[in-house]
Amino acid sequence: xxxxxxxxxxxxxxxxxxxxxxxxxxxxxxxxxxxxxxxxxxxxxxxxxxxxxxxxxxxxxxxxxxxxxxxxxxxxxxxxxxxxxxxxxxxxxxxxxxxxxxxxxxxxxxxxxxxxxxxxxxxxxxxxxxxxxxxxxxxxxxxxxxxxxxxxxxxxxxxxxxxxxxxxxxxxxxxxxxxxxxxxxxxxxxxxxxxxxxxxxxxxxxxxxxxxxxxxxxxxxxxxxxxxxxxxxxxxxxxxxxxxxxxxxxxxxxxxxxxxxxxxxxxxxxxxxxxxxxxxxxxxxxxxxxxxxxxxxxxxxxxxxxxxxxxxxxxxxxxxxxxxxxxxxxxxxxxxxxxxxxxxxxxxxxxxxxxxxxxxxxxxxxxxxxxxxxxxxxxxxxxxxxxxxxxxxxxxxxxxxxxxx
Numbered sequence: 001x002x003x004x005x006x007x008x009x010x011x012x013x014x015x016x017x018x019x020x021x022x023x024x025x026x027x028x029x030x031x032x033x034x035x036x037x038x039x040x041x042x043x044x045x046x047x048x049x050x051x052x053x054x055x056x057x058x059x060x061x062x063x064x065x066x067x068x069x070x071x072x073x074x075x076x077x078x079x080x081x082x083x084x085x086x087x088x089x090x091x092x093x094x095x096x097x098x099x100x101x102x103x104x105x106x107x108x109x110x111x112x113x114x115x116x117x118x119x120x121x122x123x124x125x126x127x128x129x130x131x132x133x134x135x136x137x138x139x140x141x142x143x144x145x146x147x148x149x150x151x152x153x154x155x156x157x158x159x160x161x162x163x164x165x166x167x168x169x170x171x172x173x174x175x176x177x178x179x180x181x182x183x184x185x186x187x188x189x190x191x192x193x194x195x196x197x198x199x200x201x202x203x204x205x206x207x208x209x210x211x212x213x214x215x216x217x218x219x220x221x222x223x224x225x226x227x228x229x230x231x232x233x234x235x236x237x238x239x240x241x242x243x244x245x246x247x248x249x250x251x252x253x254x255x256x257x258x259x260x261x262x263x264x265x266x267x268x269x270x271x272x273x274x275x276x277x278x279x280x281x282x283x284x285x286x287x288x289x290x291x292x293x294x295x296x297x298x299x300x301x302x303x304x305x306x307x308x309x310x311x312x313x314x315x316x317x318x319x320x321x322x323x324x325x326x327x328x329x330x331x332x333x334x335x336x337x338x339x340x341x342x343x344x345x346x347x348x349x350x351x352x353x354x355x356x357x358x359x360x361x362x363x364x365x366x367x368x369x370x371x372x373x374x375x376x377x378x379x380x381x382x383x384x385x386x387x388x389x390x391x392x393x394x395x396x397x398x399x400x401x402x403x404x405x
Contacts, residue, residue: 027328
């Protein structure tokens, strides 16, 4: 019986083709808008999560106080046995690399002007090999291990403030782990931009040996563990936490504050957008079905007089809504896929977000689950709207329906 009723529903939608075309178009545009917006949000989440994991590592291992308390002196809560722990972690087959980091602050001077710096000591060869081009080098070269003289890379804004360029000599001033002041002359190897002007005005990179010599210690702040795949993060955290109960193992998500903020904001924006678009589609379908039912009231009365049950009429009218919604959602999905492919073939750049100086490529992700869930929701809403608007007419007395004008 279902194919026959579906055929009747299809033929009924063709009675007023202009009205049906408008309804299908609205449903298609609404579905496409939801899918494109959702794909944009998903691509943003994916890009930010990969950027966060690449910056800190999938896992970050350190002492509990390193993550929970402020330090009175540099590396007060640092790791003493970093090399042994690094060797232990690299023995795990799921671990690709383990990168140590030394984080400290102090002053940097060109002899005439001094300014605050936020410094990070890294293993240069491993850092740039593992993370790839995570910095935009604007002048000079990246750091390398084994340099004869202590070297640093400066943020573009900091270099401009100090009038420094590759080859310039600067002085770093910081407190040691004992609380004394220590100074060291360094050479500028290059300048970089992170895309965040506030960071570029304070941030510097140096190698771990230089940072440890300046701070008079062999400790490191933390170890960043890079796994073979992002999906291994939770299992890896549990495994390493059990093997090192005195240490804290955080995931990239625990330190991805920007990612959390953006995701929370986008979820609210696109959630509200989807709700509004869904209501618009429901109202359009409801209006179209209401007009169709009013025009066919006498026909409905005739069918009732011939023995057609109200439930059968509701099923037919619900199927009409399903046809309108189904054709509209399929067309909308096709439009969304076309937009996705177009942006892959013809790349477009988004303007820089607030607080940043670099734009990013506009990419729309395709997610089958999102497509199926959106299409199913839209079709369900159109079916329910059609049944709701038709229930009064199909249940009215036959005499009243036949007398309707």
